[in-house]
Amino acid sequence: METEQLAIFSETMERIGVRTRAEVHREGYWHETFHCWFVQRQADRRSILFQQRAAQKKDYPNQLDITAAGHLLAHETPRDGVREIQEELGLELAFDDLVSAGILPDPFLRPGFLDREFCHLFFYLLSIPITDLVLQREEVACIVRVELEDFERLLRQQVSEISAPVYLTDSADPQTIITRNFQREDFCPHTDQYYETLLKFAYQLLS
Numbered sequence: 001m002e003t004e005q006l007a008i009f010s011e012t013m014e015r016i017g018v019r020t021r022a023e024v025h026r027e028g029y030w031h032e033t034f035h036c037w038f039v040q041r042q043a044d045r046r047s048i049l050f051q052q053r054a055a056q057k058k059d060y061p062n063q064l065d066i067t068a069a070g071h072l073l074a075h076e077t078p079r080d081g082v083r084e085i086q087e088e089l090g091l092e093l094a095f096d097d098l099v100s101a102g103i104l105p106d107p108f109l110r111p112g113f114l115d116r117e118f119c120h121l122f123f124y125l126l127s128i129p130i131t132d133l134v135l136q137r138e139e140v141a142c143i144v145r146v147e148l149e150d151f152e153r154l155l156r157q158q159v160s161e162i163s164a165p166v167y168l169t170d171s172a173d174p175q176t177i178i179t180r181n182f183q184r185e186d187f188c189p190h191t192d193q194y195y196e197t198l199l200k201f202a203y204q205l206l207s
Helices: 021-027 078-089 148-155 192-206
Strands: 005-009 015-020 030-042 045-053 068-071 099-110 113-125 140-147 162-170 173-182
Touching (some): 005 021, 015 021, 030 192, 045 192, 068 078, 078 113, 078 140, 099 192, 140 173, 148 162
Parallel strands (some): 030 113
Antiparallel strands (some): 005 015, 045 140, 099 113, 140 162, 162 173
C-alpha cells in the first residue's frame, strides 16, 4: 500500500507530479481522496453512519470516520472511488447513485504524518437496513449510527458524550447490536470546515 502511486497537487489543486503513498504522507503533498458518507432517515430520526476503523489500521485505529473512503491513485478519477464502498461495506453502487458535495481541502498534520487531502465528498441515502452491509474486517470494525443532532451537539461542545447503536455484522456472523457511548476524541480529527460542511449537506439531504 505504501508504494501506491498517487498524483500530487499544488495548494491551488494543479497537478504537479506523482509520488508513492509513503512519500506523499512523509513530505505532506496535497493529493486526492474519495469520501462517501451514508445518511439515513427513520421516522423523525436523521442519522449519519460512521465506520469504526479496525484496530490494526496504521493510522487512527479504532476511531470513527467516513462511512467509506480511500485514496485515489494517480490514474483514477472520483468515479473509481465507488470501489471503496463495495470493498469496505459489501454494497455495489453506481457513481450516479451518489450526491456530490464538491471538493474540500482537509489536512491532517502531525509529526511524521502530513496528510493534506483534497477530498471528493459524496453522500448516499441508505434505504436498506444497516445489518445488510457486509463489512471488510481488515478495514472496518463496525458501523455506528449517530443521530445528526447528537453529533452536532458534540461538535459544538454542548455535550461531552453521546450514545449510539453499534452494528457488528457480516455474512458469516449473527447480527449483533449494542449501544455505546462516544466522546469527541473518538472521532477522527477532521477540520472544523470539514465537519461543518458534513452537517450542512447531511441536514439538506434528510430535510
